[in-house]
Amino acid sequence: MNKGAWTKEEDERLVSYIKSHGEGSWRSLPRAAGLLRCGKSCRLRWINYLRPDLKRGNFTHDEDELIIKLHSLLGNKWSLIAARLPGRTDNEIKNYWNTHIKRKLLSKGIDPNTHRSINAAKDHDSKKTEDQVVKDVSFGSLFDKTEKSEEQKQKKNLIKGLVCKEERVEHHPVVVVQEKICPDLNLELRISPPWQNKNHDDQTRERSTYTASRLYVGNGMESSSDTAKCQTEDSSSISHSSLDISSISSVGYDFLGLNTRFMDFRSLEMK
DNA sequence: AAGGAGGTCAACCGCACTCAT
């Protein structure tokens, strides 16, 4: 079994095999392709380096900013961050973060872990206030039916710099998460349980394999529309992450400063 | 020119998760 850097010949074998047989079955792929590599290694090489849709080269300023903003919301969820940067891989972003962005933030006096000023972070450490920035987001507890009082809920929902509240949209519970630390970001995220089609008139919905189904992003910077349409292009596997039931619009949407007409919302499905 | 220090990034490792049986 070979280890270490891939040779040009190995790359060619892998690319040629995947072109004719497609991705997947990584465990059996090396033998079939005549490679002395483990399946994991083949998968990694393909995903991080050989895939034709990869964007090589330096990160742009916009990409930098987007990574920083997404990291402040998602933490080290590199795959989620990568899903919002077409042509970039999680490994690439992780490396870029550790080698460039971390230092850039530190030089500006910003703690790359908390996204707050280093001085503020020190104050925060001593005070242990609730007003801290998000490092990880979990919504599970919000569905905990044992939670008794509204006051307890609100207190709990104030954690980690996010304002979380439950709402109901057309009888479906929806968790609304609002960033409160980065006022310039002005991002609102709504997540709810999967779409339930009561009428059974659209079986594609019933067959949907996605579990987290509704993702709704509102951005105060947008003037004409405050909702986003998030839907797969493939009608046979519609995810129904799309959410604004009343106004499904094909107009592009300004998410984190990027027009979402150019973004692939399939990546917004949550796992 | 030599070599040490630090930076970069591809690749590996171990764990967790999903799904089929």
Added chain:
DNA sequence: CATGAGTGCGGTTGACCTCCT
């Protein structure tokens, strides 16, 4: 429900490169 295969993810490693003394 248990188990194992397949896959994905985040952290870490190590080879290579560049810069500095």
